[in-house]
Amino acid sequence: MLPSIISKLHYFRSHRSILLSKLQILLLYHTSPRSNPQFPHRVSLHPSRTQPTTSFPGNPSPTHFEKSIFETETVLETLNSYANDWKLALEFFNWVESECEFRHTAHTLNRIVDILGKFFEFEIAWELIERMRINGCCLPDHTTFRVLFNRYVSAHLIKEAIDAFVRSNDYNLRDEVSFSNLIDALCEYKHVIEAEELCFKKSWGDQYRDVLLCFNVENTKIYNMILRGWFKMEWWRKCREFWEEMDKRGVEKDLYSYSIYMDIQNKSGKPWKAVKLYKEMRKKGIELDVVAYNTVIRGIGISEGVDVAVRLYKEMAELGCSPNVVTFNTILKLLCENGRYREAHRVLDLMTRKGCPPNIVTYHCFFTCLEKPREILRYFDGMLDSGVRPRMDTYVMLMRKFGRWGFLRPVFILWDKMALHGLSPNECAYNALIDVLLQKGLVDMARKYDEEMFSKGLSPKPRAELQTKMADEGSGDG
Secondary structure, three states, rough: HHHHHHHHHOOOOOOHHHHHHHHHHHHHHOOOOOOOOOOEEEEEEOOOOOOOOOOOOOOOOOOHHHHHOHHHHHHHHHHHHOOOOOHHHHHHHEEEEEEOOOOOOOHHHHHHHHHHHHHHOOOHHHHHHHHHHHOOOOOHHHHHHHHHHHHHHOOOHHHHHHHHHHHHHHHHHOOOHHHHHHHHHHHHHOOOHHHHHHHHHHOOOOHHHHHHHHOOOOOOHHHHHHHHHHHHHOOOOHHHHHHHHHHHHOOOHHHHHHHHHHHHHHHOHHHHHHHHHHHHHHHHHHOHHHHHHHHHHHHHHHOOOOOHHHHHHHHHOOOOOOOHHHHHHHHHHHHHHOOOOOHHHHHHHHHHOOOOOOOOHHHHHHHHHHHOOOHHHHHHHHHHHOOOOOOOHHHHHHHHHHHHHHHHHHHHHHHHHHHHHHOOOOHHHHHHHHHHHHOOHHHHHHHHHHHHHHHHHOOOOOOOOHHHHHHHHHHHHH
């Protein structure tokens, strides 16, 4: 555990107060005599001081320093570290409340609800929300229900999401904001047909009719959400039809409408049409923001070349629209896609000088296009040195890439770095590692990670190699 703590010291060197708080949590937990605890079969929702149910270290009398050091940001960071192990996350949530007298906020409540929803533990999430309300600790807010909508809809539990919207009335949160969040969740996770039915057809039965009729859906915001939903579905013909339908219904198109439709044209392979829309906006006198410019820069870069995109970037700056990190990432991605890595690296240096330090997406541009493992790992280390923290999908992308090339050692280097930075692997990371191991014929080692994955409640892919081996062992025992 010491390397993990040292790694966190390196990462949080510019955030000392957060660092000290998180180190306090980690040391208090991981130096407990009950290290590497075995979880009980059933995780208790309710913490108890007399008979602790969590496997976090019991400490009936924390010092004043220990009690006061736990700030909301610290607890959130720690919950993020346990995002792929809901039992451990919930135990920590209870432990820091009961043993360290931390008073949870809506932010920490929303984070644990999100983690529980990720693993379909919705019943526990609702019990926790109610417990927080009864205890007077914190009340759910619009973000709480937005999290629930997102988790329900991502699991294709549409009726449950609508029921959650109805239930939001118990907390005085059933209003236009919650309704918009529900529609947004449906469109985000490709349930646009259901979103249209809720908004325009009201075809969800008598029990929902009165609830849904009281909300105004004839506004640009709702139409933009549905347009973006068809975009997520990649139903390009439906996108065009809906765009035209907005005109027929007299819906005023705003900057966001144009930005979405320009993005649709880019993604549907018609970037020149995005440029045409850009010119149309200029004629109408619509003032472009940085988001719209970023979309046009991408479109013009694909259709007319990266040099033209750079000229548009300079024009944008001259017109007083300051570029952001997405602007630089867009140009950098175009350069990488054209193999112009030296220029891309100069853009990387320019970003910091312009007050737009690179983020993880910046480095993804390099990782996606580079083809030498050592070069990728060098950029990865440079990313860590700059203080940019990799996401789980960063590890998964690189592990799969190395696996396709037949390299096993870089995969384990990344796996170790993941643990070093306090990240708990998710099912995609496990599956990527297991796939590489099976590709190399390391069946026993693959089975070990497959079992570890299953023990955490993650879903392993069905694999013929592992099933055949287990079947052979079973027949051998007979």
